[in-house]
Amino acid sequence: MNEKLEEIGSRIRELRELSKISPEEMAGYLKVPLETYCGYESGHLDIPASLLFKIAQRLDVDMSLLLTGQEPKMSIFTVTRKGEGVEVERRKQYRYQSLAGRFAHKKAEPFIVTVEPRSEKPAVYSHPGQEFDYILEGTIKIYIHNNEIVLNEGDSIFFDSSYDHAMEALNNRPARMLVIVM
Template sequence: MNEQIKQIADRLKGLRDALELQPEEMAQVCNIDTNTYLGYESGVKDIPVSVLHQIAQHYSIELPTLMFGNEPRMSSYFLTRKGKGAAVERTKAYKYQSLAAGFINRKADPFMVTVEPNRNEVPFTLNTHPGQEFNLIIEGKCLLRIGGKELILEEGDSIMFDSMREHGMKALGNKPVKFLAVIL
């Protein structure tokens, strides 16, 4: 089990315990079944950022608190230098780097996301979460699936979409794809 995923799972369980909630209640907030939620909380299953975002919004906590264990403190500005944002590698395929983890009361969550090429051609995971999402491709080429539609995005392309629609991405070719993702 990836140590970072285990730490996120522990924080998720700690939040549920602190709020004195049952697993069924947390699963309902995420629109998932209880067994799936318990898989996330145990660290056995990879926890989609979209699920963490839903929990953070619903319980009015900061997403970086769940992802990185740090409480944001800055209220006037928060600077992230190139390559220095708080990072979590949820799977070998996805790496998230928060670009505003230290800014309190954010209206959006910006991430630099790197998706490694899928050499085994395993189907990519589709996620949903409330709100909207903006993606700007910085490097590489990817296949983005939104609902039943598949789109090819290349460097410089951007897309804004309703994130309640099932969506997922995979890198095309033998190069990773790097993109800016802003979850609103």
């Protein structure tokens, strides 16, 4: 089990209990089965970024607190210098770097996501909300709702992330993109 997922789940459980919200209420709010939600809290299941965002909203905390254990302090602006974003180990296929981790009460979560080339088919995800992806480097194939779209450097896509979607780096090279989850 991923130690980082366990830490995030533990923080969520503690904050949920402090807020006097039952696991059943939280699962209902997130529109996921109770068993799935309990898997998030135990660290056995990876939590989609959009659900982390919704959990943070329900608990009235910033998503950064769930991810890092530190409360963001900035409320007017925050600057993240090149290479200094908070690394978030979320999924084996993707590496996330949070770009606004110190800004409190965000309405969206911006990340730099690196997708490494792999020989196996990418795992499919869905999560509530919307997502904007802008390709910074490389080429990405995005699978979304029975469509395959190839995006090159400078291309972007905005989509309803409640539909199944996955991404893979093409040309045997890593790809980097700016991702904003709302």
